[in-house]
Amino acid sequence: MQYRLTTPLSKEALAPLRAGDTVLLSGVVYTARDAAHARMEELLEAGQPLPFAIRGAAVYYVGPTPERPGCVIGAAGPTTAGRMDRYTPRLLDLGLACMIGKGKRSEEVKAAVVRNGAVYLAALGGAGALMAASIRSCEVIAWPDLGCEAVRRLTVKDMPLTVLLDAHGGDLYESGPRAYIESLGQGEGT
């Protein structure tokens, strides 16, 4: 199934999604990766607000290349999401609705996705030029000293994504390879 979604994202909008479905996402997406997650945790520890409203938000784990003059953004493919696992359950419990990245997540993150009715979506890893094509604007909103790791507010139009973890415990990284292997077994049996 393919779904069109627009941020902010409600649990109701995300509930039909299943691992392996595709999504065209539009609206606002915030970028954050290792260093920004570390600083967000410091803010939470200090009882201070995050640089953006987390409830219903989508976060994209990306550190783009610098934009050429006249361009919105440089190449902007996903980074490995697992490095953000230790920070993630807390953000999901605060209302983070959607994570965009690549690579497998911890059991704690999977449980927090289910508990909060959230989703984890795949952008195409190593396809930085293609992923940039759906980004319409880009503005640094926090921690410019972090360079490519600064928090950016992106507006995206029909960003092509694939559901990796759904709110019902589905995991494409388990079900996808399994289905392929099973298809080989069936081939041999016929």
Place this chain on the structure above:
Amino acid sequence: MSIRELQAEQISEMVRRLCLRANLELPQDVKAAMQAAESAEPWPLARETLGLLRKNQEVAAQSELPICQDTGMACVFIELGQDVHINGDLRAAVDEGVRRGYQEGYLRKSITGDPLRRKNTEDNTPAFLTVSLAPGSGCRITVAPKGAGSENMSRLAMLKPADGVQGVRDFVLQTVRMAGSNPCPPIVLGVGIGGSFDKCAAMAKHALLRPLDVPNPDPYYAELERDLLRQINALGIGPQGFGGAATCLAVAIEQAPTHVACLPVAVNISCHVTRRASAEL
């Protein structure tokens, strides 16, 4: 015998050009391997994914965007003729080339000057430089930008000699299984076998420079490369880890003499954006 003179500036200029070329266009052998994988892929979602990765290469070429936003550590390999004299500081010249290339090409600056205090050096230096001496008066420079998604899934083990070739196979397959979707499959594997702890890792990285369609010159290791490739592609991980046949494009092994008590094996994983550009000065 005459000594050939090279200016440090010539090296900087060549490194600059190679940084740009490597990040904007894949080597022909990698493109060909990706196309072959797409043609052979039986699983529909995997074939579609490989098609999108091909489209990404086209978009990068048209828009002068890097193929991948992780423009990597600038791994620079120089094969330097023994009869060459360099006027200037070689290491500084290479760093200057990286600095220029990454600035001019709007490439990402991904190097932290200290591993624990983590402040970005802002110009992607220092380069990760490997110099090897060769007979003659040539100077061959290769720039191979290496992304962290795949680098982070790489592993090394000091196996026991009794573990033998089966131990090596098991370790390589276990490494690929553990890596799963993280290193952006279809992957390329550089494998070092033998040597010492440090040389083994260096061989695994160096093996990634070999064109994907060139097997190990030793038929024993060429067969091991083919076997490992077949076994890896039976795991079903597939492009992006979504499932499918194309998990790995090629396995390149480098082997070396080792101690009677040692069997080191190192696996350096690279992604479908395995970049390298070379030129002779």
